[in-house]
Amino acid sequence: MPSITLLGPQRLRPSVNVTLRSLGIDGPLASITAGWEERETEDAELRDHVGGRCFNLQLWERCERIFERDIELFKGFRKRKDAQIRLRELYRKQLHHAMDAAKEMLETPGDTSLMEPERQAAFDRVRELDRHHADRMLETELEFERKYTPSERDIVVAHRDQIARILEHCDALLVAGGNVAVLLNRMRLFAALELAGVKPIVAWSAGAMVMSSEVVLFQEDTPHGAGYAEVLQRGLDVCPDVIPFPHARKRLHLHDPLRVQMLARRFQPRRCVPMDESDRIDWTGEAWKFAPGTRALDADGRVTKVRAVKSRRRRK
Template sequence: MRAARRRRARKYAASRSPVVLLGPRGGGLRLRDVVGELEAEGALSPGARIAAVTAGWRDREANEGLIDPHLADRVVDLELYRRSDRVAEADAELAQAHRASRNRLKALRRAYNLRLQGLIEAHRRLAELRGDEGVLAAERDEALDAIRRLDARHLDRVVEIRSEFEQRMAPGERDAVRLQRREVNARLDGTEAIVLEGGHVSNLLSRLRLFGGRELLAGRPVIARSAGAMVLTERIVLFHDRPPWGEGNPEVFDAGLGIAGGIVALPHASARLALNDRTRGARLAARFAPASCVLLDPGGRIDRAGDRWSGGDAVERLDMAGRRVLFRTAA
């Protein structure tokens, strides 16, 4: 433990804005402990004030219990969900355009999932097929490439639809948004770190984008839990192999903020993924390679300082054979 802290301290000395990704609550890892380590390693001043984003919890935003109570007197909640409601009330035109854009994305997602289901079923059946491996291996590779091409095309279309909305409506230039952004910046003043809590990943991501996205988080250490970790990645992947309605397929949902590069964050992985199914695991790892599919279960934590990620013995990733292996380090 002390050796790991010394390694992180050396990295933080080179980069004053570390990023910490956490799994869901539990597993003995408390937010106060993470903050305490950042203070001990020089990334935060002792007793520093901390900004919080709890928009993923919607109407429970800023409620007691969402943030470690031992840090309550140091935390300033930015209330991004409530502020987005105020923007919608003050600017009906922007709210209507956002709903229209959201409906376009829902239609796109339905079409993508329909196509994805067929491609994954073909890949699954090819994996079970027996015969000339010299022939079948090439067919399996092509089937996987087809899934990757669909994922990439879908992500491009999501970004295109969202960009069309942003270019047409220019939210950051509208009075209602400007007012709320000024208030957010006033709350940020004097804080040294930002905590992103979990909850509903879409709500969290859209509110972060409305109030500045990467710029909102720039220049401070960021601690992100569960869905908060997902929104920091380059590509948000939704997943549940065993949903209540039957078998599910991991799907590309949206581009994240791109702060946590090289990572596909998978919170609650042990509960949501059929990790004993090597074929599924290998397909998931290969779809998103070279990014690491990180299994962020309760108690899991990975740190980035400089250009490298590191994790302890509590964090695993999927390798290309679909096995659970220790995450350790990644560029």
């Protein structure tokens, strides 16, 4: 597993250059900004910030070019997307009820010995639903892989080769935010992490989210009141034991112990890590090291500063 550093949002107070210095990386860099979609190459600020030594892998644009030439793959991609949209709708319908029930159990007063098993059971049902949804989404991915074999198509292979050649000359991979679903499927299509091998990864915002075992979507500040976090699908799974929540200050009600508790309990035993500007966590191979001030959500509804989270997973 490569060295991984996850950062908070970079737009207003970028810290990628400081991070790279702290990691002793001063050579050329590869970047993925596919989450920005059509704005993928508008990366001048990022390049300036890291001293111009950055090669954009242009995964979004490569994918667009592939779809122009390989109509069959494009249609398969769309078909998978349609199936995933439908699955997401069905999941949401069930999730709403399951989370309402879990919330009600948390809000219902009573003796701990009576209530705690009920609360635990309610969250077990949510976790089971999350797991089921992630499995169904994975089925659509596998079906797509089986039917359209993207990794064997000449045009995809050619692009992967080009990407591999760029990566060969780079010391680290930067993964920026944007649309997390787009970023994830572009990184999967080009097997970006496989090609990067053991090169250090620095990722932020949606870039940090895709590294997790599951990509968790969240937005509690909406015109319709706070909704519930959703599992989008399995992530790239190189970031064990933690789930990053970028822009937490804006997107989460961190002042509300009930909302904090709901997130923390639902995703146990993984730690939910709010990631705002200047937050940073580093994977050491056995544990996550938290930069000073970086916090995690606790199952009792508090948001506390954390120094390290040990991994339950054996080193790959």
